[in-house]
Amino acid sequence: MIQHIKDTAKQRVTHLLDVWKHSDSQPTEMTLALVNLLLAPAATLIELGPLWFYQIMLVGSGIYQLLCVAKGDLKCRVRASIVTFGLFSTTLMMYIITIGLPTPSHWGWFVLVFSAFGSLKRLKTEQLHRNE
Amino acid sequence: MSSTEQILITIGTIAGSAGLWKFFEARLKLKAEQRKDDLQNNDGVQYRDDLKNRVEKMSVALEEANAKILELTQKVAELETENKYLQREIDILKRK
Numbered sequence: 525m526i527q528h529i530k531d532t533a534k535q536r537v538t539h540l541l542d543v544w545k546h547s548d549s550q551p552t553e554m555t556l557a558l559v560n561l562l563l564a565p566a567a568t569l570i571e572l573g574p575l576w577f578y579q580i581m582l583v584g585s586g587i588y589q590l591l592c593v594a595k596g597d598l599k600c601r602v603r604a605s606i607v608t609f610g611l612f613s614t615t616l617m618m619y620i621i622t623i624g625l626p627t628p629s630h631w632g633w634f635v636l637v638f639s640a641f642g643s644l645k646r647l648k649t650e651q652l653h654r655n656e
Numbered sequence: 657m658s659s660t661e662q663i664l665i666t667i668g669t670i671a672g673s674a675g676l677w678k679f680f681e682a683r684l685k686l687k688a689e690q691r692k693d694d695l696q697n698n699d700g701v702q703y704r705d706d707l708k709n710r711v712e713k714m715s716v717a718l719e720e721a722n723a724k725i726l727e728l729t730q731k732v733a734e735l736e737t738e739n740k741y742l743q744r745e746i747d748i749l750k751r752k
Contacts, residue, residue: 577659578666606677610670617669622657641677648681652688 549646553593553601556608556640561586564615572622585611590612598651605644612637 535649565579585607592600625631657665695701 526741572657575657577663581666591717606674607670608661609677610673612675614666614669617665621665644677648684649688652684 532549544642545646545649547646549643549650550593552639552643553589553608553647554606556612556636556643557586557589557593557604559636560589560608564611568615568618570619572618572641575618578600578618582588582611598654602644602647602651605640605647609637609640612640 560582564582568579568582571632585604589601589604589608592604612633616637619625619630619633627631
C-alpha cells in the first residue's frame with residue numbers, strides 16, 4: 525500500500541516536472557507580458573512612486589513580448605523573455621531596495637521572477653531541440 | 657530614489673540577470689549536446705541504423721531480382737513458343 529502511494533506520487537511529480545520543462549510557454553509569456561504592461565507599472569507607481577525610466581521599460585518590454593508571441597518568431601521570443609526575466613528581477617530589486625517586501629502578497633514578485641525564468645528555460649530548450 | 661539610482665539599479669539588475677541566464681544557458685546547451693552524443697552512441701540507435709542499412713540493401717537486391725525474374729519469364733515464353741513450333745515441325749516430319 526505504502527509502496528503504491530510512493531510510486532503514484534513519484535509518477536505524478538515526474539509528470540509535473542515534465543510539464544514544467546516542456547509544456548508550451550506562449551500563454552505564460554502573454555500573461556507575463558500583460559503583467560509587465562499593466563500590473564507592474566501601476567503597482568510600482570502606486571507603491572514606489574514615479575520611476576519613469578524603469579516603468580517605461582516595463583511597458584516597452586510588455587509590448588515587445590506580446591509582439592514576439594504574435595509573430596511566432598522563436599529567437600524574438602527568447603530575447604523578449606530574457607528582457608522580461610531581467611525586468612521582473614529589477615522589480616523585485618526595486619521593492620527590496622525601497623520598501624522591502626512588507627506583506628506576503630509582495631512575495632508574489634518572487635513567483636513572477638520564477639515563472640519568467642521557467643518560461644525562458646522552456647523556450648531555450650525548444651530552441652535547442654529545433655537547432656535554431 | 658533619484659533618476660540616476662533608478663537607471664543604475666535597472667541596468668545593473670538586468671545585466672546581472674542576463675549574466676545569470678547566460679550561465680544557465682551554457683549548462684542547458686552542454687546538457688543538450690551530451691544528450692545528443694548519448695543518443696548517437698546508444699546501442700539501440702546503432703542497431704536501428706544497421707537495420708536501416710540492411711533494409712536499403714535488401715530493397716536494392718529485391719529490385720534487381722525482380723528485373724531478372726522478368727527477363728527470365730520473357731526468355732521462358734520465347735522458348736515455349738519456339739518449342740511449340742519445333743514440335744509442330746517434328747509432327748509434320750513424322751507424318752512424311
